[in-house]
Amino acid sequence: MRMRTTTAIASVAALTLLTGCGAADMTKQASPYANAQGARTVTLSVQSWVGAQANVAVAQYLLEHELGYRVDTVQVDEVPAWDALSQGRVDAILEDWGHPEQEQRYVEDKKTIAPGGDLGVTGHIGWFVPTYFAKKHPDVTDWKNLDKYAELMRTAESGDKGQLMDGSPSYVTNDKALVENLDLDYKVVFAGSEAAQITQIKQFAKEKKPFLTYWYTPQWLFEKVPMTEVKLPPYKEGCDADPAKVDCAYPVTPLQKYLNADFAEDGGKAAEFLKNFKWTTEDQNQVSLMIAEQKMRPEEAAKKWVDSHESVWKKWLP
Numbered sequence: 001m002r003m004r005t006t007t008a009i010a011s012v013a014a015l016t017l018l019t020g021c022g023a024a025d026m027t028k029q030a031s032p033y034a035n036a037q038g039a040r041t042v043t044l045s046v047q048s049w050v051g052a053q054a055n056v057a058v059a060q061y062l063l064e065h066e067l068g069y070r071v072d073t074v075q076v077d078e079v080p081a082w083d084a085l086s087q088g089r090v091d092a093i094l095e096d097w098g099h100p101e102q103e104q105r106y107v108e109d110k111k112t113i114a115p116g117g118d119l120g121v122t123g124h125i126g127w128f129v130p131t132y133f134a135k136k137h138p139d140v141t142d143w144k145n146l147d148k149y150a151e152l153m154r155t156a157e158s159g160d161k162g163q164l165m166d167g168s169p170s171y172v173t174n175d176k177a178l179v180e181n182l183d184l185d186y187k188v189v190f191a192g193s194e195a196a197q198i199t200q201i202k203q204f205a206k207e208k209k210p211f212l213t214y215w216y217t218p219q220w221l222f223e224k225v226p227m228t229e230v231k232l233p234p235y236k237e238g239c240d241a242d243p244a245k246v247d248c249a250y251p252v253t254p255l256q257k258y259l260n261a262d263f264a265e266d267g268g269k270a271a272e273f274l275k276n277f278k279w280t281t282e283d284q285n286q287v288s289l290m291i292a293e294q295k296m297r298p299e300e301a302a303k304k305w306v307d308s309h310e311s312v313w314k315k316w317l318p
Contacts, residue, residue: 042270043072045081045090048168049194051218054287055094055119057298059277061306062313067269077170082258086112091263092274096256097123097172107258114264116257120278125172125216125250127164128227133210143182143232150185152210161187165213167197174246175214178232181247186212198292201225218281220289272318279312 042063046056060071074090082102084090094116106113129140139145150162157163164186166173175188191197197213198221204211205225215227232249239248257274264271283305290301306313 040068040270041070041072042092042267042274043074043090045076045085045093046073047078047081047095048075048170050220050288050292051121051284052095053291053298054284054301055277057291057302058279058287058305058313059094059274061299061302062316063270063273065306066317067273069270078172082106082113085258085260086110088260088262091260091267091270092116093258094274094277095119095121096258097125098251098253098256112261114259114261116259116264117275118278119255119257121218121255121281121284123216123218123253123255125214127175127230127232128213128215129230130205130211131226131228132205132208134228141228141230143184143230146212146230147185149210149212153186153212155189157189158187161185162212164188165197165200165211166190167214168193171214173214174240174243174250177244177246181245182233218285218288220285220292223285223289224293269318273316276316276318278316283309283312 044056044059046053056073060073063069063071074084076084076090078096078099079102081090081093082099085093086106107115127143134141137149140149146162153162153164154160155163162185164175164179166175166188167190169190169192173188178184179186179188191200201211201213201215201221202225212230213227215221233247235249235251240246240251257277259267259271259274264275267274287301287305290296290304291298294301296304
């Protein structure tokens, strides 16, 4: 199980090639740089949340400046990214939150995707309330008491129910099933994206309003808006096997990298470097904060981190 796209959402999605030449539909064609004569090109999948962007920014910077590769990035939702990786349209996914069905299909059965190792960051999804509200109402951190505060959590979008704010509908979420199966007086409302959700959280915090939100760690926003997790029924292996019957917390997930199997075998120094790429939650949050809060371009944030962490990234180089 992972954070931001249910395996049930396997609908066709456009994969946008992020180059100066404009957008290309990566569901229909490979990278325009693929198989170019003499080109040393790596294509990386970059998901929509800023932590994933931080991974790619640093990997891209080092591949280009230390190893001499040209790096192409493709923005794609999580499940379609596995399809693109299997077909060789992208070479690597640097942050996966766990997709058992895709792992079975592509890694175990088809063997078109190879594990790329541990990213070094541990992810966790949960429900959170602002710490300023939890301090005033400590019992809100137990899911059994959430209905007591549902009226305070109402918004125009949630109507006569409390609002449980989610981000993008493409993210992995059990929230609608949890609300139903735990019989809570709440309605899941999607902000639309991580950026929109952050904007709403910051606005609530500015006004010191109570809110309940789907959120995840690692995430730089905790430094700006302290939040406290609501304890859901404990996670047990298999409790989320049936998406319609989920009534437990989200698991703690060591985030993983995956490589196209041919690239993993024949990708030379680039593949070896990506397998070696492993950093900490603190490292990722530093770069994420520069991109999201300080509004630095990803390559600028990557350079700043690289310049001050040579002892870390030198170990990744083949």
